[in-house]
Amino acid sequence: METEKHHIVPYRVYVYILIALVVMTFMSIGITKINLGAYSVLGAMIFATVKSVLVLTWFMHLKFDQPLLRFMVGFVVLLFFAVIFITFLDYYFR
Amino acid sequence: MEHVAQHSDPHYDPEASKMGMWLFIFTELLLFGGLFIVYAVYRYLNPEAFQMAGHELNITIGAINTIILLVSSMTIAMSTSSLQKKNKGLTVLLLEITILLAVIFLINKYFEWGVKFDHGIWPGSEHLLNDLGKGEILFFGLYFVMTGLHALHIVVGLVIIIVALNKIQKGTVNADRPLLLENAGLYWHLVDLIWIFLFPLFYLIH
Numbered sequence: 001m002e003t004e005k006h007h008i009v010p011y012r013v014y015v016y017i018l019i020a021l022v023v024m025t026f027m028s029i030g031i032t033k034i035n036l037g038a039y040s041v042l043g044a045m046i047f048a049t050v051k052s053v054l055v056l057t058w059f060m061h062l063k064f065d066q067p068l069l070r071f072m073v074g075f076v077v078l079l080f081f082a083v084i085f086i087t088f089l090d091y092y093f094r
Numbered sequence: 095m096e097h098v099a100q101h102s103d104p105h106y107d108p109e110a111s112k113m114g115m116w117l118f119i120f121t122e123l124l125l126f127g128g129l130f131i132v133y134a135v136y137r138y139l140n141p142e143a144f145q146m147a148g149h150e151l152n153i154t155i156g157a158i159n160t161i162i163l164l165v166s167s168m169t170i171a172m173s174t175s176s177l178q179k180k181n182k183g184l185t186v187l188l189l190e191i192t193i194l195l196a197v198i199f200l201i202n203k204y205f206e207w208g209v210k211f212d213h214g215i216w217p218g219s220e221h222l223l224n225d226l227g228k229g230e231i232l233f234f235g236l237y238f239v240m241t242g243l244h245a246l247h248i249v250v251g252l253v254i255i256i257v258a259l260n261k262i263q264k265g266t267v268n269a270d271r272p273l274l275l276e277n278a279g280l281y282w283h284l285v286d287l288i289w290i291f292l293f294p295l296f297y298l299i300h
Contacts, residue, residue: 008175008178008179009171009174009175010175011172011175011176014168014171014172014175015168017168018164018165018167018168021164022161022164025157025160025161025164025293026157028294028298029153029157029298032294032298032299040298041299044294044295044298045294047294048290048291048293048294051290052287052290052291055167055283055286055287055290056283056287058171059167059168059171059279059283059286060279060280060283061174061276065112066109068113069112069113069116072116072120073116073120076120076123076124079124080123080124080127083127083131084131084134087131087134087135088134088135088138091135091138091139
């Protein structure tokens with residue numbers, strides 16, 4: 001029964017997360033305006049990854065849900081990266 | 095007392111419903127994931143063409159739509175809190191704001207695609223096939239497919255949110271049975287999550 005009791009997230013927490021997301025959006029725009037070559041793609045992707053972790057953790061409530069869900073999300077992310085890795089192994093060494 | 099509320103529907107199982115929703119979200123993530131891998135490979139093979147074509151996209155419209163989606167994600171997340179606090183009026187208001195923001199997103203998308211059409215760029219257009227190279231064709235093909243599929247998800251999300259809003263007004267979704275709203279929220283955040291990656295990959299290539 002305990003898991004059915006929901007943790008009620010205060011509104012201000014969501015406001016903080018939104019501010020962080022918006023700031024990172026502008027930072028990722030800023031970093032691509034500076035010419036860093038390949039690093040600007042890397043920078044934009046790092047910002048996108050941090051943003052998606054915030055969305056998953058707070059907006060999608062993974063922080064408060066059962067640990068199994070977090071494990072499952074982690075597994076899917078790993079699976080996705082494994083497929084990217086294998087695909088690019090193929091393309092690099094062709 | 096709580097048994098009375100639960101008795102009305104013995105099949106209500108929040109843990110299982112939520113897990114089912116997550117399993118569905120995984121299929122969605124891998125659907126878009128596959129498209130992102132296609133994008134990554136073609137960009138790796140045609141780096142200059144992707145840069146040139148990326149300049150055609152309007153960063154300002156992309157950024158505005160990003161902010162709109164982020165704010166709408168916040169309002170629907172807040173609505174789950176306000177439902178649990180039994181504040182029905184605020185829940186309804188927050189969902190109405192979410193719906194409004196989703197509609198504005200689609201209107202922006204309409205104008206954005208309209209500009210591309212005015213420039214003669216759409217899948218299979220003469221300008222694209224005759225004047226532009228293979229890399230540009232691939233870029234715009236992926237752009238239309240991925241943002242189009244994403245926009246389709248916005249439309250589906252809109253329908254789900256409207257259904258949830260309707261049931262909240264009727265009282266069948268309430269503080270004791272909030273799961274439909276929570277799952278609608280999860281779906282909406284998924285749409286946001288995909289856009290978080292679409293935006294830098296298509297609009298921020300320089």
